[in-house]
């Protein structure tokens with residue numbers, strides 16, 4: 380009897396530690412004749428770093444926009460932290476978004492706002508999450524400190540280098556202490572050394588805040604260093620899944636194409 384009990388517990392363990400916090404089922408999205416997503420599936424587990432790779436134009440940004448409710452899929456099911464994103468109204472979506480940090484492709488800072496104002500922006504937008512916060516400055520400072528840029532608070536984005544902008548965008552993504560962070564091409568447009576610094580920051584943020592991360596990239600080095608699991612988006616579907624090592628040693632031509640330099 381005892382052995383049986385132990386067996387049951389062993390069986391349950393992996394399930395408990397692999398709580399699914401994002402579940403995409405059979406996602407379809409077309410623009411006219413352009414069938415971008417053709418039944419894409421994805422699960423993000425709590426605390427993991429999941430990398431989605433796909434070539435330019437394969438639908439990575441479209442997928443992530445559907446995921447945060449910025450774009451409506453033609454069909455499919457999207458659950459984020461147990462909530463059905465596709466059917467939520469604006470107010471309910473906003474509550475979910477307060478728990479999601481988003482590093483947009485290309486940083487996307489507001490050029491007419493200082494670094495401080497850029498960071499305060501999500502705090503003002505999601506006031507309900509910070510109801511007891513009177514002074515935003517400690518939050519802004521801590522987020523900037525996490526990316527090593529506390530001295531830039533009063534600067535304008537135009538006064539920052541590309542790498543610094545990306546760091547500020549990263550600080551903005553974590554300022555609400557999100558449970559999940561989406562990174563859309565976190566290293567694109569950066570030189571290899573700066574890209575490495577950003578990857579290191581992503582790792583330290585993950586450690587510090589225990590976030591779950593979905594990383595969209597076509598940067599093989601980034602994927603190798605940061606991924607615990609990867610999904611390859613090809614022809615609108617989750618074409619292949621596995622660890623970096625599993626995928627890189629695949630014999631499938633479409634999979635191998637990702638890793639050729």
Ligand SMILES: Nc1ncnc2c1ncn2[C@@H]1O[C@H](COP(=O)(O)OP(=O)(O)OP(=O)(O)O)[C@@H](O)[C@H]1O
Pocket residue numbers: 410413415433434435436437438439440441442484597
């Ligand atoms: N709002 C839109 N209206 C029409 N077509 C769109 C729209 N957004 C994206 N698309 C199309 O969907 C396809 C996928 O675009 P998406 O931006 O998701 O690519 P991506 O995988 O993120 O590429 P990249 O690596 O270059 O960022 C492209 O063919 C694009 O033209």
Ligand SMILES: [Mg+2]
Pocket residue numbers: 439440441484563
């Ligand atoms: Mg994109």
